[in-house]
Amino acid sequence: MKAIITVIGKDTTGIIAEVCTLLANQKINILDISQTVMEGFFTMTMLVDLSASSVSFSDVSDSLKEKGESMNLSIRIQREDIFDLMHRI
Amino acid sequence: MHSQKEILSTINMIDHQHLDVRTITMGISLLDCCSDDVNVTARKIYDKITRLAKDLVKVGEDIEKEFGIPIVNKRISVTPISIVAASCKQTDYTPIAESLDRAAKKCGVNFIGGFSALVHKGMTNGDINLINSIPTALAKTERVCSSVSVASTKAGINMDAVALMGRIIKQTADLTADNGGFGCAKLVIFANAVEDNPFMAGAFHGVGEAECVLNVGxxxxxxxxxxxxxxxxxxxxxxxxxxxxxxxxxxxxxxxxxxxxxxxxxxxxxxxxxxxxxxxxxxxxxxxxxxxxxxxxxxxxxxxxxxxxxxxxxxxxxxxxxxxxxxxxxxxxxxxxxxxxxxxxxxxxxxxxxxxxxxxxxxxxxxxxxxxxxxxxxxxxxxxxxxxxxxxxxxxxxxxxxxxxxxxxxxxxxxxxxxxxxxxxxxxxxxxxxxxxxxxxxxxxxxxxxxx
The missing domain is CATH 3.20.70.20 (Anaerobic Ribonucleotide-triphosphate Reductase Large Chain)
Known part of the structure; x- marks a missing residue:
């Protein structure tokens, strides 16, 4: 299953490292990353593949949310389908 | 991959523009719950609803989590009770409303619709019993919604039913006066009622519908x-x-x-x-x-x-x-x-x-x-x-x-x-x-x- 992770918040050192480590530990493969910082505001979107992971989607979602809260960021994961359907005919 | 702009626009809609799915409503036929005793019918109804809708709220919550879309309400609509209860020997259908209320609470849904009658052309004995039960039923329950169809393009307007519903609204308001007339917020009078409406308070599961379906608003x-x-x-x-x-x-x-x-x-x-x-x-x-x-x-x-x-x-x-x-x-x-x-x-x-x-x-x-x-x-x-x-x-x-x-x-x-x-x-x-x-x-x- 493919999903989109979005990380939004104030830029600090090591955001990508922290998120990527968490994903690697859960065997979630990153397929694509896009990241920008505008006026100190950090925005990252990632396309990930969860098919090799044995962790449930719900647990992945909870761990990302927790990680976000500890770093004062908003981190969420959503199945890719919602973006496909909303933005493609 | 989608552009960051597309992804963020979706997230912005959810976070800041109140984008949500308002309701997923499970429509359940109760036609096989008829009996000659209102308490037996009430029990059959409770059993059927709690069996079919037991996973409704959980499924809704799972989808919310996976897709990041809020689903504000999970609800149930049922066959108009005037039809289901028509063969009961009792004339007060309140026990059925109470049974629907208990089933709604057991399943975790916030409203259940279908304490209803379709009388756009005329009223059967079951319809009259149901309509007369509405004020007490709505006062005694929390989550039950009621609707009455009094007109249609095909049949015209049943003015006897229209006159009756004016009185029923007044009685419902009086019985729920302590709550600001809350009972009336759960009572809809329709013309050209639809059988597959997922929204409350007017949702009911029409007789032309399948055994159990899922409608989304x-x-x-x-x-x-x-x-x-x-x-x-x-x-x-x-x-x-x-x-x-x-x-x-x-x-x-x-x-x-x-x-x-x-x-x-x-x-x-x-x-x-x-x-x-x-x-x-x-x-x-x-x-x-x-x-x-x-x-x-x-x-x-x-x-x-x-x-x-x-x-x-x-x-x-x-x-x-x-x-x-x-x-x-x-x-x-x-x-x-x-x-x-x-x-x-x-x-x-x-x-x-x-x-x-x-x-x-x-x-x-x-x-x-x-x-x-x-x-x-x-x-x-x-x-x-x-x-x-x-x-x-x-x-x-x-x-x-x-x-x-x-x-x-x-x-x-x-x-x-x-x-x-x-x-x-x-x-x-x-x-x-x-x-x-x-x-x-x-x-x-x-x-x-x-x-x-």
Whole structure:
């Protein structure tokens, strides 16, 4: 299953490292990353593949949310389908 | 991969523009729950609902988590109880309402609809028993919703039923007076009622429906409002196009939830209801969309035209995004549930007469309107008759959900809380309709009902 992770918040050192480590530990493969910082505001979107992971989607979602809260960021994961359907005919 | 702009626009809609799926509603047939004893029927109903809907809330919550889309309500609609209970020897159907309430609580849904009767042409004994049970049933239960169909384009308007419902509304208000007449917020009087409506309080599972289906109601006034802010001063062609595109996106999301939920629950997907349903939250108002089109306050001259454009564009945008469209599909204008409508009513810009005109061009009708507690039953019936006439002649659904606010007068406010909001008490005409309502009988179906 493919999903989109979005990380939004104030830029600090090591955001990508922290998120990527968490994903690697859960065997979630990153397929694509896009990241920008505008006026100190950090925005990252990632396309990930969860098919090799044995962790449930719900647990992945909870761990990302927790990680976000500890770093004062908003981190969420959503199945890719919602973006496909909303933005493609 | 999707562009960051697309991804963030979706997230922005959810986080800041109140984008949500308003309801996933499981329709359940209760036709196999009939018996000659009301308590036996009540038990069969409880058993069937709690068996079929036991996973409804969990499935809804799983989908919310995986897709990041809030699903505000999970609900159940059932076969009109007047039919299910018709063979019972007792005449009071309140035990069935209590059984529906218990089943709703057990399943974790916030409303269950279908304490209903379809009497647009005439009333059976079961229909009369059900209607007479409505005031007590709504007073004794928390989550049960009731509806009565009193007119259709094919049958005309059953004026005996219209007269009766005026009295039933008064009784319901009296029995729930301590709660601001909350019982009346759970009672809808329909013309051209639809069998697959997922929205409360008017949802019921029609007899033409399958054993068990899943219907979805989308929403998103906030998203439309934000989209329109980007086309200030542009001609209406641009406004209509913008609403269509926005409605398409909202509905695609609803369709996704519909197919996911029906697959996981193992039941067929029924319809997606393309509606703009407001909430009392700031930024989730249909009135504000109309004002964004250039009206100083909702209710002023131009409001009906603005609403007509909105209603039509929502349907045009949504219809391509879903497999099967149904339910009420259109913009809702429930006064107490819409922050902009409440403000407009308090400024006296929005009157009952203007709301009646607006119901000619949008879905549903006079919805969540509080009137003075001393409004007579005949005046309530006459309001219902007017609304039914609009529905019957225009071949559309119309409805009345009106609350006589016991002990309150024009200008007072009654608070319902939550999604039902707060309603300013609006004035009604003071001249009598008593002799009109007392005639009874049936207003014949209009000429254009003869299509065969």
């Amino acid at each position: 989308v929403s998103g006034p906030g998203v439309v409002y934000h989209a329109l802010q980007k086309c200030k001063g542009q001609p209406f062609d641009v406004v209509a196009e913008t609403i269509k595109k926005t409605a398409f996106k909202i509905t695609r999301m609803g369709q996704l939830v519909a197919s996911q939920a029906s697959e996981r629950l193992g039941i067929p997907s029924g319809i997606v209801d393309l509606s703009l349903a407001p909430t009392p939250e700031k930024g989730d108002s249909v009135a504000r969309i109309l004002e964004e089109m250039g009206l100083e306050v909702c209710g002023t001259h131009g409001t009906t035209a603005a609403l007509a454009l909105l209603n039509d564009a929502v349907k045009k945008g949504g219809v391509m995004a879903s497999n099967h469209v149904g339910g009420l599909s259109g913009a809702f204008i429930p006064v107490s549930e819409d922050e902009g409508m409440i403000e407009a009513a308090m400024k006296n810009a929005l009157t009952l007469d203007k709301l009646e005109a607006m119901t000619c061009v949008c879905s549903v009708g006079l919805d969540m309107i509080a009137v003075p507690g001393d409004t007579s039953a005949e005046t309530l019936s006459a309001i219902i008759a007017d609304e039914a006439a609009i529905g019957v002649v225009n071949t559309k659904t119309t409805a009345v959900r009106i609350i006589p606010a016991v002990g309150k007068k024009v200008g007072d406010i009654i608070e319902f809380g939550g999604l039902l909001g707060s309603a300013p008490v609006m004035p009604v005409h003071e001249f009598s309709s008593v002799n009109f309502i007392n005639r009874g009988g049936r207003i014949p179906a209009p000429m254009h009902s003869l299509k065969n």
